[in-house]
Amino acid sequence: MTHHQRGASRARVAALPAPTRLALRWLSVVGMLLLILAMAMPLNAQDRPVSFADLAERVSPAVVNITTSTTVTAQLDPNQPRLPDGAPFEDFFNDFFNRDGQRQPRPRQSQALGSGFVISADGYIVTNNHVIEGADEIEVELFTGERYDAVLVGTDPATDIALLKVEAPTDMIYVPFGDSEVARVGDWVLAVGNPLGQGFSVSAGIISARGRALQGNYDDFIQTDAAINRGNSGGPLFNMDGEVVGVNTAILSPNGGSIGIGFAMSSHVVERVVFQLREYGETRRGWLGVRIQDVTADVADSLTLPEAKGALVTEVMEGPSRDAGMQSGDVITSFDGGNVADTRDLVRRVADAGVGRQVEVVVFRDGAEETLFVTLGLRDDDQLASSSSQGAAPATPEQILGLEVIELTDQMRTDMGLEPGLTGVLVRGVEPGSDAESKGLRAGDVITEAGQEPVSTVADLQARLDAAREAGRRTLLLMVRSGGDPRFVALSIE
Template sequence: MPRLKSYLPIFAAVLMLGQAVPALAEAQLPDFTQLVEQASPAVVNISTTQKLPDRRASSMPDLEGLPPGLRDFFERSMPPGSGGGKGGRQREAQSLGSGFIISNDGYILTNNHVVADADEIIVRLSDRSEMKAKLIGTDPRSDVALLKIEGKNLPVLKLGKSQDLKAGQWVVAIGSPFGFDHTVTQGIISAMGRSLPNESYVPFIQTDVPINPGNSGGPLFNLAGEVVGINSQIYTRSGGFMGVSFAIPIDVAMDVSNQLKAGGKVSRGWLGVVIQEVNKDLAESFGLDKPAGALVAQVLDNGPAAKGGLQVGDVILSMNGQPIVMSADLPHLVGALKAGSKATLEVVRDGKRKTLDLTVGAIPDEGKEMAGLTGAEQSSNRLGVSVADLTDEQKKANDIKGGVIIKDVQDGPAALIGLQPGDVITHLNNQAINDAKQFTDIAKALPKNRSVSMRVLRQGRASFITFKLAE
């Protein structure tokens, strides 16, 4: 018995330690209950209706010209709801999404893709009441839409600053995945400033917060209960959440919202260039220490960049003091500027750093497409490609002053790097090409076992590619 008493303090210590571990773990995890209670009333469910022609009705025969008895026979033979006669019935396409109230008089933010092409938009509040919403404006480029409902003293969410976010911070999403209102999910910020295909003007917030259909347009909160983003997209191969979701920064969304509210449209800065990523081989070709910046593959004639002295082959390293690490950083910075703003670019040209000052223009509503290419074969060279001089019409159609058109690609370096007949080569080894003879002369003098750059136009799009010639 005395021996048992000697072990009692040890048992007690172990028991206390066992109780302390869960308590310690609980203390380290955030509690979202107060945030959810305060924020949920301002989060809304959005449903839309779009009227579409009934495909079944449109495929049915017109019965109007038949005798009454025969028409009745055919109508009884048709599937229910298929209509018959001219016009037929209409079916309705419905979608669900989320949104949140940003002013007590009823302005609501959501995604453009939630309300796109909708004939009717219904907003359901947290008290289950429903009302029709008016579409104030949309911006497909940022996927932001601004709605308005009638109301006074409506619950409003606090807005934070997305520019203050850092990877690793806790965030919370509230929305209506699959129609389940006010569903709460949590996670952390995975990365900032992500660029997605066809979404050049939004530096997305990447998170691991579970997002599913119906969450689109809903708010993303920091731990202070402030909105820092609008949940917009997921990366998926299965159709469902796979651990990667993206939100529009609230700073970007509010700038769009304010412009939509003021004028119904959004103005963005524009340089008039086509850029591409600088990889290791291109960096070596242009004399850079490391892959960084945005390589100018095309400068549109009479655009802001052309007027400011930017040239094809320049590598933009910074804009207004902001470094361009990835090429996708440049559209984010340019798009945030208003037309008429001044911009200072640091570029590398011919291996030397240079500073350019230019005036940013307004992004045009639609891009310009270049016409197709034709020509006659005039030359061949060691790259395994036959080229021809461009005609005046081809130069005008492609808005260029020189270059050669590829007529045929044989086995060799050209085939390996994916060149095709109809491609236009405007630069080789950092030198502008005027005609087929000059192209052949430059090709003969190309160095071996070193990265060489080539600028190629294909269907109006310009890009730099690199290759190496073996010994």
């Protein structure tokens, strides 16, 4: 605006009646105040709730305290004198040393406390498996003080989830599951439970991290700084809509108390487990029928894979994948329409995909992608468990890539418990400080492939090494069996 225009504007305002001029001044002041407040609001955390009281009041009636009783058989005092059965004066001896007249000490009752939450009006309750594991009796206490005996519907130790059922005379207040996949780091959450047996307690915090893995193959933990202590196990972690986004399961602490690092199994996992426990009394996870390992940068280089992503197949077992034509050395890059990041990602998605479904699996093989169609089987961890063994061999090794290797003999296969027809070379020793040592190769390992070609002699292994060097490769990909379990290892040949 020019000086002339500003002067004309002031003249027009001055010509207005006094009340109108006063109103304009007030509007100008109010506008400036609103602008200042709008700029300051992000600094004052305008999204922070004034109070959690309404939310706590709404969800607490669906949270329960859980008490379990377990009969523990008492052991005889090893220092107490005993007589053989049928010995003279046995009755007198027992009466003297056991005033109650019983030779065996009485069993005692062990009790444990935990938390849980109601997920349906007809009395289904979710808690942790470790809260009720081995319990003879399970009792739940409602927020109102009512107590009910609970029966165990099913458990899933892999995710530490258990499902209980109580019979109440009226419909029970329950809470719904929320979508943990849309929860964001920094979101407010509320933990409700029975910490240290003190009764119903509420604590608030934020989501500190997502996608945490502790030990299991199916872990998908939400990390929170909401106070979680012993007794909170099995209790719910709520979002601000009063939906359960996690089941409080574990804490990281040097002293056993909360230091602001707690973990809740995400509702994305729990909801699927609970559905299966409710329907079948057990979990039914999909099974691909392969052993896999992560793709490292050197393995990707050996396979000419563009990125170090996916899951490298080390063994194809009798089952779904073998029927579909999958091979050892394939890299699974896509499963059921989604890219595979690593082995943990694939294991979880296969488990969630269901039993009997035909899924599309894309593998990287011989420098190109190939699509397979696999009908998933039912995973049985007991059948998949494998044993390992170790053995020794006569000392006539040769040195290759920092490894002392020797050809397998029938006697070695017998001594080491290997399959009768297994071919390869045995690792007798590993040079300290070598790339082979850093990649985890150890004496007793068996190399069955090199450069994705089978080897049965030391000469075969040397030939694969020479071919890789002639081709300008920086690494040689080996298939190694350690204690019977196969894995791929890429060794530097530069």
